[in-house]
Amino acid sequence: MYAITPKGAIVELAQGATPLDFAYHIHTEVGHRCRGAKVNGRIVPLTYELKNGEQVDVLTAKTGGPSRDWLSPHLGYVKTNRARAKIRQWFIQQDQDKSIVAGRALLEREFQRLGVRQIKLERVAEKFNFAKPEELFAAVGHGALTTAQVVAKMQDLLPAPPAAADHPPIARKPRSIESGQDDVRIRGVGRLLTQMARCCQPAPFEPIAGYITQGRGVTIHRQDCANWLSLASQHHERVIEVGWGETPATYPVDVMVVAHDRAGLLRDITSILANEQVNVLGANTLTDRETSIARMGLTLEITDVVQLSRVLDQIGQLRNVVEAYRKS
Numbered sequence: 001m002y003a004i005t006p007k008g009a010i011v012e013l014a015q016g017a018t019p020l021d022f023a024y025h026i027h028t029e030v031g032h033r034c035r036g037a038k039v040n041g042r043i044v045p046l047t048y049e050l051k052n053g054e055q056v057d058v059l060t061a062k063t064g065g066p067s068r069d070w071l072s073p074h075l076g077y078v079k080t081n082r083a084r085a086k087i088r089q090w091f092i093q094q095d096q097d098k099s100i101v102a103g104r105a106l107l108e109r110e111f112q113r114l115g116v117r118q119i120k121l122e123r124v125a126e127k128f129n130f131a132k133p134e135e136l137f138a139a140v141g142h143g144a145l146t147t148a149q150v151v152a153k154m155q156d157l158l159p160a161p162p163a164a165a166d167h168p169p170i171a172r173k174p175r176s177i178e179s180g181q182d183d184v185r186i187r188g189v190g191r192l193l194t195q196m197a198r199c200c201q202p203a204p205f206e207p208i209a210g211y212i213t214q215g216r217g218v219t220i221h222r223q224d225c226a227n228w229l230s231l232a233s234q235h236h237e238r239v240i241e242v243g244w245g246e247t248p249a250t251y252p253v254d255v256m257v258v259a260h261d262r263a264g265l266l267r268d269i270t271s272i273l274a275n276e277q278v279n280v281l282g283a284n285t286l287t288d289r290e291t292s293i294a295r296m297g298l299t300l301e302i303t304d305v306v307q308l309s310r311v312l313d314q315i316g317q318l319r320n321v322v323e324a325y326r327k328s
Contacts, residue, residue, distance in 0.1 A: 001052040013050065016079045020046050020070060023058045024083035031083060032090060033060040047076045066090055068106070071143045074313040091142030100134055103141030110147040113312060114305050115326040116206075117224040119154065127153045151309045193217030194242075196251060200225035203251050204304045210240040218242070250301035252281055253308060254327040260320040261287050261294040269296070272314045278302060297327070 003011045003022055011025055019039070024031030036059035037044055050056065066087045070077040078084050091099065111119060121133040128145065130136050139145040193216070200222040202208045207223040211231050220242060221228035232239050259265055266285070273280060282299040302308045308326065315324040 001050065003050050004053065004055045006055065006057050011056075014080050017050050018047055018077060018079060019044065019050065019056055019058065020078050021080045021083045022050065022056045023060075024078070024080075024086050026058065028086050030058055030060060031086060032065050033063070034058050035061045035064075046070075068102075068143055069317075071146055072148060072313060073146065074148060074310045075317055088143045092144065094142060096138055099141030100137045101141070103137035103139065106140055106147055107137065107150060110151065110309065113323075113325040114151070114308055116154070116305065117222075124150060124153060148306070148309055148313070152306050154305070195219055197221040197225065197227070199227045201251070201253055203253055203302060203308065204244055206305070208242055208244070210242040211235075212238040212240055250279065250303055252299050253302050255298045255300055255308075255312070255324065256327050257294075257296040257298065257315060257324045258322045259294050259296070259318075260322065261292045262320045265294065265318070265320060266296070268318050269298075269315055272311065272318075273300065276307065276311055276314075278307070278311060293322075 001013055001015050001017065003013055003017075005011060005026070011022060013021055013025060019037030020031060020034055023034040023037070034046070037046060037048070038057040038059065039048060039050065039054050041055075041057075067077075068091070069075055070087055071084065078087065107121075111117070121136065125131070125133045125136040128136060128139065130139070136145070136150070140147060140150065194210070195217065196202060197219050202220055202222045202225075208220050209223050209228055209232070210218040210220055211228060213219050218240060257269065266283075270280065279301040280298060281301060282297075284297045285294055287294040300308075300311070302311070312324045312326070315321060
């Protein structure tokens with residue numbers, strides 16, 4: 001497709017290119033200092049997909065550099081490899097120590113937002129062929145890696161589900177019996193009633209453990225759940241080994257969205273969830289009339305932490321949203 005500069009020059013770009021792609025095509029510094037854009041005379045977001053023949057006027061700041069958000073594939077700021085490479089190079093050229101600090105902070109914030117605990121960063125670093133976590137932090141800090149890529153790799157660190165021939169049948173949660181979806185595998189026993197613990201709400205492929213209750217079957221907890229650790233220390237004979245089935249169903253996750261209240265906020269959030277095919281099991285909103293701060297509690301059905309990360313990223317980019325995170 002073709003876009004036009006204010007002086008009438010024609011710029012050839014890939015289909016789906018954004019004003020940021022256009023800015024980096026014009027000049028690297030124009031891209032770095034881009035803060036907004038006009039298309040055919042009207043202000044558009046930097047994620048706007050340019051159409052053939054549109055005139056683009058890039059709005060720049062006198063100083064400054066790119067944002068790390070521009071590299072997130074979830075947010076859609078850049079579509080061309082050329083722009084992405086220039087943004088990454090800018091961060092690589094920054095001070096290494098600052099990149100390590102920034103990368104560590106980004107990962108810690110992402111893990112906290114997703115409710116991920118006790119992750120061994122050495123193993124994550126190894127997945128990217130880094131000798132130590134500091135190299136991983138630096139790569140995230142200067143933009144060579146995104147937090148989304150790291151979250152996706154975390155899935156691979158968990159053991160693969162055992163083959164059906166080697167283990168007894170997979171237990172089912174009560175709500176999944178009608179759909180026939182296999183959720184959690186109980187090792188060493190036959191079929192047992194299972195239920196997800198409400199205290200920690202484990203998501204697919206997070207490390208889990210089972211606890212045999214009296215009359216309610218096996219309750220499935222996250223391995224770092226404080227309640228499970230307490231129960232296991234008092235009644236270790238009731239602890240049972242469990243693992244995820246090969247085709248897990250969706251699982252409920254509690255999410256909190258904090259925002260400055262405005263008309264259409266819930267509509268925008270539900271639009272994102274609909275596009276991601278995420279079902280909403282419950283919603284509760286409280287608004288402080290003095291501060292106009294809204295706290296929206298949502299219970300979502302998600303497939304894994306990668307999908308959760310993507311959804312939280314998109315909600316966090318909405319106008320007036322302060323933060324979006326998983327409640328632990």
